[in-house]
Amino acid sequence: MIPMIESIIGTVLSSFIVVIISTFMVLVLDFLFPSYSRWTRMFLFFIVLTVVLLPAFEHLQIIRSITQTIATMFISIYPLLTASILASGGSFSMLNFQPAMLLFANGAVILADKILIPLLSAAMLFDIVSRFHPAVPFTKMADLLRTTLLGLVSALVAAYSIFITAGGTISWALNGVTSEPIKELIRQNVPLIGSFMTDSLGAIGRYSSGASVFIGAWLIVTIWSVALLPTMKTLLTGFLYRWTAAIIEPFANEEITGLLDDIGKTLFVLCAVSFLVAFAFIYTALFTVILVKLITVAK
Amino acid sequence: MALFGILMVTLFQLIVIYLLLLIVSFVSSSLRPIIYAAIFFFFLSYVGMTIILPFGKTFMQLFAPLPDPYAKLLIGSVFLFYFSEVIVKHVSEAGYESIATIAHLAVKIAILSLWLPQISALIDTLSKFIIK
Numbered sequence: 001m002i003p004m005i006e007s008i009i010g011t012v013l014s015s016f017i018v019v020i021i022s023t024f025m026v027l028v029l030d031f032l033f034p035s036y037s038r039w040t041r042m043f044l045f046f047i048v049l050t051v052v053l054l055p056a057f058e059h060l061q062i063i064r065s066i067t068q069t070i071a072t073m074f075i076s077i078y079p080l081l082t083a084s085i086l087a088s089g090g091s092f093s094m095l096n097f098q099p100a101m102l103l104f105a106n107g108a109v110i111l112a113d114k115i116l117i118p119l120l121s122a123a124m125l126f127d128i129v130s131r132f133h134p135a136v137p138f139t140k141m142a143d144l145l146r147t148t149l150l151g152l153v154s155a156l157v158a159a160y161s162i163f164i165t166a167g168g169t170i171s172w173a174l175n176g177v178t179s180e181p182i183k184e185l186i187r188q189n190v191p192l193i194g195s196f197m198t199d200s201l202g203a204i205g206r207y208s209s210g211a212s213v214f215i216g217a218w219l220i221v222t223i224w225s226v227a228l229l230p231t232m233k234t235l236l237t238g239f240l241y242r243w244t245a246a247i248i249e250p251f252a253n254e255e256i257t258g259l260l261d262d263i264g265k266t267l268f269v270l271c272a273v274s275f276l277v278a279f280a281f282i283y284t285a286l287f288t289v290i291l292v293k294l295i296t297v298a299k
Numbered sequence: 300m301a302l303f304g305i306l307m308v309t310l311f312q313l314i315v316i317y318l319l320l321l322i323v324s325f326v327s328s329s330l331r332p333i334i335y336a337a338i339f340f341f342f343l344s345y346v347g348m349t350i351i352l353p354f355g356k357t358f359m360q361l362f363a364p365l366p367d368p369y370a371k372l373l374i375g376s377v378f379l380f381y382f383s384e385v386i387v388k389h390v391s392e393a394g395y396e397s398i399a400t401i402a403h404l405a406v407k408i409a410i411l412s413l414w415l416p417q418i419s420a421l422i423d424t425l426s427k428f429i430i431k
Binding site: 017021026032033035039040043044049050057061121122124125 | 358362364365366369370372373374376377380381384414417418420421424425427428429
């Protein structure tokens with residue numbers, strides 16, 4: 001965990017130093033050759049776009065490929081799963097695993113693969129275009145896309161938690177009175193998606209506490225960390241982008257800080273989308289594990 | 300200190316050249332353009348060798364921590380543009396503006412073609428979003 005955080009901070013910080021140094025270089029060049037200043041700005045933008053935004057682009061690619069993998073995996077194993085549910089008979093009725101929930105969770109992944117992530121990349125491109133060529137701004141469009149996506153994802157997670165509560169499993173500790181201050185802390189301090197995060201973590205936790213009776217806590221911890229790792233990475237990177245934009249604001253020009261800020265926001269929304277994917281992954285993995293256990297016990 | 304000495308010497312040379320040109324235009328005004336052009340190129344090459352190019356090298360070393368081709372490319376293209384602009388200005392002072400514009404356009408295209416690999420890499424990265 002620690003080396004991962006260090007590597008992320010290293011990449012983003014080094015690109016932040018690149019922004020500072022290149023801004024200084026451009027200032028000196030503008031002073032020496034004022035007639036070339038428009039082009040120097042343009043090339044500065046190029047440098048920022050290729051060097052600094054590479055981590056963000058990579059995160060988008062990673063989440064996209066994970067989503068595609070999970071969607072294909074689900075489509076290929078779903079007939080098998082339903083067949084084994086039928087074969088195992090009534091033993092599922094005592095558990096809180098509705099096949100409809102599985103279908104819903106993975107349908108969300110397919111939705112994310114087909115609609116949400118393309119829309120998010122469109123928002124990113126709109127941001128870049130409107131900063132690169134301020135005469136043709138698409139900022140409102142990008143904001144609209146982001147808020148729509150966030151609303152859609154929040155609605156899906158709310159539906160998850162409704163389904164799981166209807167199943168009536170044991171509530172997880174995050175919903176207890178003791179953890180209320182932590183939830184409030186996350187809600188206040190993570191911009192845009194704070195309350196969404198506590199909701200979805202609560203939903204996942206509620207679900208896996210029901211499952212831990214059957215498969216043991218260590219497996220749940222493993223599945224959790226595997227599924228949530230990309231999400232956490234994305235969240236951290238988004239934070240670092242916004243932080244960088246805040247630090248360099250006094251001396252970099254406005255286009256670059258605005259671009260970094262926008263990319264940070266987009267990464268937050270990407271983090272929300274990847275929560276959906278993580279949830280579907282956790283649900284499918286636990287479902288499969290419990291199914292295998294049931295079948296082996298029955299024999 | 301050495302650089303400061305060179306700068307002072309250059310300033311002195313500039314004054315000497317100015318006086319020389321004034322004398323030439325007084326003695327024979329028909330010879331003035333060709334002597335002016337010769338002195339201009341001589342002075343430009345001298346200043347370029349002693350001040351501008353060494354300064355450019357120091358400048359590049361100063362920004363070596365930037366990712367590899369960018370600092371070199373940016374500084375190099377700026378200096379190229381500067382030399383081209385100075386020569387164009389000189390030629391158009393002599394009254395041959397149209398030729399100067401052609402040369403300037405050529406230099407601009409050369410600068411852009413230096414940046415071409417970077418631009419195509421950027422376009423590749425951006426188009427990955429659109430095309431799966």
